[in-house]
Amino acid sequence: MRCIINIIVLLLLFSACHFAQEITLPSNPLDGRIVFEEKGCIYCHSVSGYGGTVGPDLGRNQYYGSFLQLASIIWNHIPEMDRKYREKKIPRPNFTQDEMLNLIGFLYYLRYLGEPGSVANGKKLLDSKGCLNCHNISGKGGIVGPDFNKMQQFASPLYIVQAMWNHGPAMQEEIKKYNLKYPTLIGQDIVDISAYIQQATQGNTEIRMSPGNPVKGKQVFQNKNCQKCHSVSGENRKLGPSLSEINLKMSVTEIAGIMWNHSPDMIEYMKKQSLKWPQFQGNEMADLIAYLYFLGFEDEPGNLIEGESVFIDKGCASCHEEGGKGIGPDLRKMKRFGNPIKLTQLMWNHAPQMEDLLLAQNEEWPQLTAKQMQNLYKYLKSVNQKK
Numbered sequence: 001m002r003c004i005i006n007i008i009v010l011l012l013l014f015s016a017c018h019f020a021q022e023i024t025l026p027s028n029p030l031d032g033r034i035v036f037e038e039k040g041c042i043y044c045h046s047v048s049g050y051g052g053t054v055g056p057d058l059g060r061n062q063y064y065g066s067f068l069q070l071a072s073i074i075w076n077h078i079p080e081m082d083r084k085y086r087e088k089k090i091p092r093p094n095f096t097q098d099e100m101l102n103l104i105g106f107l108y109y110l111r112y113l114g115e116p117g118s119v120a121n122g123k124k125l126l127d128s129k130g131c132l133n134c135h136n137i138s139g140k141g142g143i144v145g146p147d148f149n150k151m152q153q154f155a156s157p158l159y160i161v162q163a164m165w166n167h168g169p170a171m172q173e174e175i176k177k178y179n180l181k182y183p184t185l186i187g188q189d190i191v192d193i194s195a196y197i198q199q200a201t202q203g204n205t206e207i208r209m210s211p212g213n214p215v216k217g218k219q220v221f222q223n224k225n226c227q228k229c230h231s232v233s234g235e236n237r238k239l240g241p242s243l244s245e246i247n248l249k250m251s252v253t254e255i256a257g258i259m260w261n262h263s264p265d266m267i268e269y270m271k272k273q274s275l276k277w278p279q280f281q282g283n284e285m286a287d288l289i290a291y292l293y294f295l296g297f298e299d300e301p302g303n304l305i306e307g308e309s310v311f312i313d314k315g316c317a318s319c320h321e322e323g324g325k326g327i328g329p330d331l332r333k334m335k336r337f338g339n340p341i342k343l344t345q346l347m348w349n350h351a352p353q354m355e356d357l358l359l360a361q362n363e364e365w366p367q368l369t370a371k372q373m374q375n376l377y378k379y380l381k382s383v384n385q386k387k
C-alpha cells in the first residue's frame with residue numbers, strides 16, 4: 001500500500017514538474033552581447049562578421065538549441081577557452097547567474113535575428129507573389145491597395161509584417177473579390193520584399209522596431225486573445241495547435257511568415273468566435289514573435305535514471321563522493337540546483353579546479369552532450385529535493 005502511495009506521489013511530482021517555468025525570460029536578449037564580449041568569447045568568435053576567427057561565426061543561420069543544449073556546448077569548450085585566457089594573459093572570468101542567463105539567452109537569440117535581405121530577389125517576389133496585382137511600385141502594378149512608393153515609413157521587415165497583418169482581413173476581401181491566390185510567405189521572402197520596398201520608397205522616415213522583448217510579448221499574447229485558441233505547453237488542447245509543439249526555431253520574419261500564411265484560416269475561426277481581428281501597434285508584433293521564439297528556450301525535462309549514469313560515467317561521482325568523502329563536495333546534499341542556470345554557473349566557475357585535478361590524474365575533460373546535460377540536471381535537482 002505504502003509503495004502504491006509513493007508511486008502516486010512520485011507521478012504527481014513528475015507531472016507537476018513537467019511544465020514548471022524554471023527560467024525567467026530575458027527582457028532584452030541583446031544584453032547578452034555585452035557578456036559575450038566581456039567574457040572573451042569574441043576573441044575566437046564573430047557575430048555576423050565582427051570578432052575573432054578561431055571558431056565559427058555564430059551569426060550564421062543556425063539554431064544552437066535550448067538552454068542546457070547551449071550550456072553543454074560551453075562546457076565542452078572550457079579547456080580550449082581556458083588555454084586562450086592563459087595565452088592572452090586575460091584573467092579567467094566568472095559568471096554571475098544573471099550573466100550566464102544573458103549569455104545563453106543571447107546565443108539562443110542569434111538564429112532569430114536572421115540575415116539581411118536581397119533587393120533583387122524582393123523585386124522578383126513582389127511580382128511572383130501577386131502583390132503587384134493590387135499595389136504599385138515605381139510605376140508598375142495595380143491601384144487596389146496603397147502605392148508602395150508613397151509609403152513614408154517602411155524601414156524594418158517587422159514593420160511591413162505588422163502593417164500587412166493589421167490590413168489582413170481587408171486584403172483578403174480584395175483577394176477573394178478578384179479571385180486571386182492568397183500570397184504565402186516563407187523563408188527570406190519578407191526580408192527580401194522589405195529590402196526592395198525600402199530602397200524604392202521616397203519616404204525617409206525611419207521606423208525601426210526593436211527585435212522584441214519576450215517578457216512584453218507574453219503580455220501581448222494574452223491581450224490579443226491568442227491564448228483563447230492556443231496553449232503554449234503541450235497540455236490542454238484548444239482549437240488551434242499548441243505553439244510549443246510546432247517548430248518556431250527560425251528567424252523573426254520566418255515566424256511572421258508562418259503566422260501570415262495561417263491568417264486566412266485564423267480570420268475565419270475568429271469570425272466564428274466573434275473575436276475582433278487583433279491590431280498591433282508600436283513594437284507589439286516584434287514582442288509577440290520574440291515570445292513565441294523563446295517558447296523553446298527551456299529544456300524538455302531530462303531522465304533521472306540516465307542522469308545518475310551520466311554522473312557516474314563522466315567521473316563526477318568519483319570526486320563528488322557520497323557523504324563528502326571525495327575531493328569535491330557531496331553534490332547530492334547541497335540544495336543548490338533549483339534551476340538550470342545555477343547548475344551551469346557553478347559548473348563553469350568550478351571548472352579550473354576540476355581541470356587541474358584531471359590534468360594531474362592524466363584524465364580527459366568529460367564531454368557532455370545536450371541530452372546528458374539535461375539528464376544530469378534532472379538527477380541533481382531530484383536528489384537535492386529529496387534530501
Ligand code: HEC
Pocket residue numbers: 039040041042043044045054055056058062064073074077080081084103107
Ligand atoms: C579559444 C577560442 C575560443 C573561445 C575563447 C570560445 N570559443 Fe566557442 N568555439 C571555438 C572553436 C574552435 C569552435 C568550433 C567547434 C570546436 O571545435 O569546438 C567553437 C564552437 C562554438 C559554438 C558552436 C558553433 C558551431 O557552429 O558549431 C558555440 C555556440 C560557441 N563556440 C560558443 C562560445 C561561447 C559562448 C564562448 C564564450 C563563453 C566561446 N565559444 C569562446 C573556439 C572558442
Ligand code: HEC
Pocket residue numbers: 126129130131132133134135144145146160163164166167170171174175176178180183193
Ligand atoms: C487583392 C489585392 C491585394 C494583394 C494581392 C495584396 N495586397 Fe496588400 N493591401 C491591399 C489592400 C486593399 C490594402 C489596404 C487595406 C486596408 O485599407 O485596410 C493593403 C495593404 C497592404 C499593406 C499595408 C500598407 C499600409 O498602409 O500600411 C502592406 C504592407 C501590404 N498590403 C503588402 C502586401 C504585400 C507584400 C503583398 C504581396 C505578398 C500584398 N500586399 C498583396 C490589397 C492587396
Ligand code: HEC
Pocket residue numbers: 221224225226227228229230239240241243246258259262265266269270273275278288
Ligand atoms: C479563434 C482562434 C484563434 C485565435 C484567436 C488565434 N489563432 Fe492562431 N491558429 C488558429 C488555428 C485554428 C490555427 C491552425 C490553422 C491552420 O491549420 O491553418 C492557427 C495557427 C496558428 C499558427 C501556425 C501554427 C502552425 O501549425 O504552423 C501560429 C504561429 C498562430 N496560429 C499564432 C497565433 C497568434 C500569435 C495569435 C494571437 C495574435 C493567434 N494565433 C490567435 C486559431 C486561432
Ligand code: HEC
Pocket residue numbers: 311314315316317319320327328329331334336343346347349350351353354357358366376
Ligand atoms: C577531478 C575531480 C572532480 C571531477 C571529476 C568533478 N568535480 Fe565538480 N568539483 C570538484 C571540486 C574539488 C570542487 C570544489 C572546488 C570548487 O569549489 O571549485 C567541485 C565543485 C563542483 C560544483 C560546485 C559546487 C558548489 O556548490 O560550489 C559543481 C556544481 C560540480 N563540481 C559539478 C560537477 C559535475 C557535474 C561533474 C561531472 C561532469 C564534476 N563536478 C566532476 C572536483 C571534481
